[in-house]
Amino acid sequence: MANRRAVGNPLALAVLANLLFEPMHPYELGRRLKETGKDRNIRYNRGSLYMVVEQLRKAGFIAEQETVRDTARPERTVYALTDAGRDEMYDWMRELVSRPEHEYPKFGVALSLLGVLDPTEAVDLLRLRGIALESEAAGVRAGIEATKKMGVLWVFLVEEEYRLAQLDAEIRFVTSLIDGLGAPEYVRAWQEAFNEGKKKWESSSDQGER
Amino acid sequence: MANRRAVGNPLALAVLANLLFEPMHPYELGRRLKETGKDRNIRYNRGSLYMVVEQLRKAGFIAEQETVRDTARPERTVYALTDAGRDEMYDWMRELVSRPEHEYPKFGVALSLLGVLDPTEAVDLLRLRGIALESEAAGVRAGIEATKKMGVLWVFLVEEEYRLAQLDAEIRFVTSLIDGLGAPEYVRAWQEAFNEGKKKWESSSDQGER
DNA sequence: GGGGTCATGTAATAGGTTACATGATTCT
DNA sequence: AGAATCATGTAACCTATTACATGACCCC
Numbered sequence: 001m002a003n004r005r006a007v008g009n010p011l012a013l014a015v016l017a018n019l020l021f022e023p024m025h026p027y028e029l030g031r032r033l034k035e036t037g038k039d040r041n042i043r044y045n046r047g048s049l050y051m052v053v054e055q056l057r058k059a060g061f062i063a064e065q066e067t068v069r070d071t072a073r074p075e076r077t078v079y080a081l082t083d084a085g086r087d088e089m090y091d092w093m094r095e096l097v098s099r100p101e102h103e104y105p106k107f108g109v110a111l112s113l114l115g116v117l118d119p120t121e122a123v124d125l126l127r128l129r130g131i132a133l134e135s136e137a138a139g140v141r142a143g144i145e146a147t148k149k150m151g152v153l154w155v156f157l158v159e160e161e162y163r164l165a166q167l168d169a170e171i172r173f174v175t176s177l178i179d180g181l182g183a184p185e186y187v188r189a190w191q192e193a194f195n196e197g198k199k200k201w202e203s204s205s206d207q208g209e210r
Numbered sequence: 211m212a213n214r215r216a217v218g219n220p221l222a223l224a225v226l227a228n229l230l231f232e233p234m235h236p237y238e239l240g241r242r243l244k245e246t247g248k249d250r251n252i253r254y255n256r257g258s259l260y261m262v263v264e265q266l267r268k269a270g271f272i273a274e275q276e277t278v279r280d281t282a283r284p285e286r287t288v289y290a291l292t293d294a295g296r297d298e299m300y301d302w303m304r305e306l307v308s309r310p311e312h313e314y315p316k317f318g319v320a321l322s323l324l325g326v327l328d329p330t331e332a333v334d335l336l337r338l339r340g341i342a343l344e345s346e347a348a349g350v351r352a353g354i355e356a357t358k359k360m361g362v363l364w365v366f367l368v369e370e371e372y373r374l375a376q377l378d379a380e381i382r383f384v385t386s387l388i389d390g391l392g393a394p395e396y397v398r399a400w401q402e403a404f405n406e407g408k409k410k411w412e413s414s415s416d417q418g419e420r
Numbered sequence: 421g422g423g424g425t426c427a428t429g430t431a432a433t434a435g436g437t438t439a440c441a442t443g444a445t446t447c448t
Numbered sequence: 449a450g451a452a453t454c455a456t457g458t459a460a461c462c463t464a465t466t467a468c469a470t471g472a473c474c475c476c
Contacts (some may be wrong), residue, residue, distance in 0.1 A: 004359060014319075017323045040322075042314065097317075103316065106220070107307075109306060110303060110307045113227045113303060114369075116227050116299070117304075129307060133360040136310060155325055158227065158390075165383040173372055180365075194243070
């Protein structure tokens with residue numbers, strides 16, 4: 001019941017969306033994804049592309065329309081969206097927009113294991129992250145401005161705005177975490193807990209072989 | 211050069227961290243992950259667990275310490291962290307904390323293809339998302355409060371605080387996006403663009419064989 | 421006209437998830 | 449005692465990524 005969708009890779013959704021208005025061959029699809037910068041939000045590589053195209057075909061969401069052989073390039077197969085494909089793509093979009101899905105960001109992993117690091121070191125590391133985040137955010141901001149100047153409708157930038165909102169939130173979070181970890185009562189508590197754990201381990205490993 | 215780390219699955223990091231103070235068998239590792247709620251931040255399932263344990267062993271980060279056969283349960287192999295394993299785990303943690311990594315959240319995918327949806331429908335869908343986000347946020351908040359009451363150190367909740375910060379940011383973003391999409395000049399612009407695309411497609415598909 | 425690099429695709433490999441298997445324990 | 453559930457692991461299956469292959473074009 002986890003994944004009742006026949007093809008689950010987001011790349012497939014992009015394929016369906018791009019075939020909405022005109023049939024295309026896979027390479028062209030890939031080219032457009034990169035050109036329009038969608039590969040910043042959708043993990044893209046050619047291998048996966050051919051894979052999802054094949055999966056979509058098997059599922060009946062796209063159909064081989066013709067095979068062009070203009071003796072220059074290798075033979076290219078052009079695919080067109082089927083009715084089922086259009087339905088699937090709308091359904092999928094609706095779900096993605098309306099239902100938040102649980103995700104597993106890497107930083108969440110780090111935070112959930114943060115206890116293993118000495119708090120003073122953690123603070124240093126977090127400062128580094130803060131700097132990196134700032135510079136990323138600046139980059140995104142600049143990109144948005146540049147694109148806007150080219151007269152692109154803001155809806156086509158909405159994903160960058162989202163990214164920026166997330167970055168800003170994370171920057172604030174990191175800043176406040178740095179403060180929290182610096183508090184001397186925490187540092188002391190951590191050191192005690194750590195030594196506690198260590199002692200336990202040492203005494204218990206005495207009686208095991210190794 | 212993408213993944214010079216021998217074992218890349220975050221679950222492996224959790225395994226290393228849990229073996230820091232005492233050797234354990236895989237099932238016990240899994241039990242603790244679930245018990246301490248780490249499976250909210252680290253994708254967990256037993257199959258993957260046995261997989262990463264094996265990978266870690268091959269990589270020399272953990273070593274088989276003994277095989278217990280207390281005729282009750284199936285034979286269990288107990289693993290211990292090696293020195294290389296401890297080094298790897300600290301190095302990995304440091305990287306995760308200090309270096310933001312590019313991620314591909316599902317909502318970003320949706321946003322980058324948002325243009326295919328009629329803006330009035332998009333607004334409805336976003337309202338639904340907003341509601342869902344609020345209720346999730348409320349849940350996380352409640353969880354944090356409950357755990358705090360049990361006297362748990364706040365560092366062990368820091369990942370939930372992070373999640374909350376993200377949720378709040380997304381809520382604000384969605385709210386403002388709803389406003390933006392409702393603007394009548396955008397709705398008009400979208401309808402024109404859409405009809406444009408449709409016309410082009412129809413006329414071009416006339417001369418292709420179906 | 422030979423060395424790069426586009427354009428295009430296939431195949432080999434590795435990674436992860438689901439499904440299956442099996443004995444013990446506990447519940448009614 | 450039979451049913452449900454816990455404890456534990458293996459194996460089969462999918463998915464995704466990397467590596468390889470090949471012909472045209474382009475540039476001095």
